Amino acid sequence: MTDISAILRGEIRAGARLMRDIDDRRPAAMDALKALFPHTGRAYITGITGNPGAGKSTVVDAMIAYYRAAGERVGVVCVDPTSPFSGGAILGDRIRMQRHALDNDVFIRSLATRGYLGGLSRSTFDVVAVLDAMGYTRILVETVGVGQDEVDVMKAAHTTVVVTVPGLGDDIQAIKAGLLEIADVLVVNKSDREGADRTERDLLHMLDLRAHGERKEVEIVRTVATRGTAEGSGIAQLGAAIEAHRQRVWQGPAAESRAINRRSAHLAELLRALVSDRVEQALARRGGLADVAAAVEARKEDPWSAAEEILRQLPT
Ligand SMILES: Nc1nc2c(ncn2[C@@H]2O[C@H](COP(=O)(O)OP(=O)(O)O)[C@@H](O)[C@H]2O)c(=O)[nH]1
Ligand SMILES: [Mg+2]
Structure with missing residues (x-):
């Protein structure tokens, strides 16, 4: 568990730990970020x-x-x-x-x-x-x-x-x-x-x-x-x-639309990253991209069906 209040108090070690969890893409990091957002x-x-x-x-x-x-x-x-x-x-x-x-x-x-x-x-x-x-x-x-x-x-x-x-x-x-x-x-x-x-x-x-x-x-x-x-x-x-x-x-008056642009950049990036994490997981289940590619190269399946199949297997 991330110690949210320690981070809000500015405690270096708690902050550093969360940043490591962010690096490691731990699910707990996202929960902590949600809790921190209002602050x-x-x-x-x-x-x-x-x-x-x-x-x-x-x-x-x-x-x-x-x-x-x-x-x-x-x-x-x-x-x-x-x-x-x-x-x-x-x-x-x-x-x-x-x-x-x-x-x-x-x-x-x-x-x-x-x-x-x-x-x-x-x-x-x-x-x-x-x-x-x-x-x-x-x-x-x-x-x-x-x-x-x-x-x-x-x-x-x-x-x-x-x-x-x-x-x-x-x-x-x-x-x-x-x-x-x-x-x-x-x-x-x-x-x-x-x-x-x-x-x-x-x-x-x-x-x-x-x-x-x-x-x-x-x-x-x-x-x-x-x-x-x-x-x-x-x-x-x-x-x-x-x-x-x-x-x-x-x-100035343009500040709001600028702020929304910045938010959009973040959201778009986040969505891309989350989808790509899930695609990676689905690929891993099938032995990785190279394995799927090998199956396509051997004409066991076509690239479009392979891609659709991987999308169907996206973890939630
Ligand atoms: N002459 C001179 N050298 C500088 C100046 N600012 C940085 N340097 C030198 O340029 C080199 C690269 O600096 P650095 O800050 O590491 O560049 P960075 O790769 O853009 O982060 C270092 O040797 C600095 O000491 C400056 O204003 N004048
Ligand atoms: Mg530098």
Whole structure:
């Protein structure tokens, strides 16, 4: 049994245990999530995405310090397998992280991808809900912006920050068009390097090109995340840009339909995941997909009948 009240009191161990149950897809985890739902909805969720090496983890690290200085409790979900948060760290990054690891008001959780990428967004929504119920009012979700699954993860966020770096030059297309589309705030990190002006101009140009009708308002912020929250790091400006986006879209008349969109993304993902779990179980009963495929290949049955038969055997 999950100790719901311990989670609501923000007890780290109870929260961590539930997150493990979520990872393991235990049925009890879903019961716990149902019980926690009425206590969620207070957190503001910011997604941070961008190419590997752009400095996302460094930005997240600085943002933790920024929000902690403002007295906020910060939860971090990390879907980047190469991230220092998930343990694939170079020594310097790890040492930098230690100070947050000792802070009880910071909870960092990396998501096990377990080789399957589909369902990542479901896990993200679920873990975010736990952090929210635990009283982390500021939640940061870091993910590498490489595939559709990772882009889907960002649907859990209220504000999506896309991190880029200077020096892409003509190669700026390296920022995937899909990433630019989901950006609410664009960061040119590593602005201590040459070419930040040019990158900012190129980004503005790309935003204009992509605009159909009225252009979405996207602030561009330069950061040097390695400077933490120090003057000139740009982290306070990033914080302000996130806040401005929040005011613009989550407090205005369009907020409700946006909230419903976010809910829809979660529900659709959940339904897909639950159906696919059941299909897996039905397949397992028939010896797995490869066995069914072998039977089809041997012309013992046709693919359509095989698929229908599996659907008929879906466990409840
Ligand atoms: N020069 C410079 N290096 C940075 C900056 N931000 C991050 N880095 C470095 O870039 C590398 C990748 O950073 P990391 O945060 O792990 O990137 P991620 O893969 O996007 O999470 C690390 O060596 C960081 O120290 C910056 O603002 N300026
Ligand atoms: Mg990282």
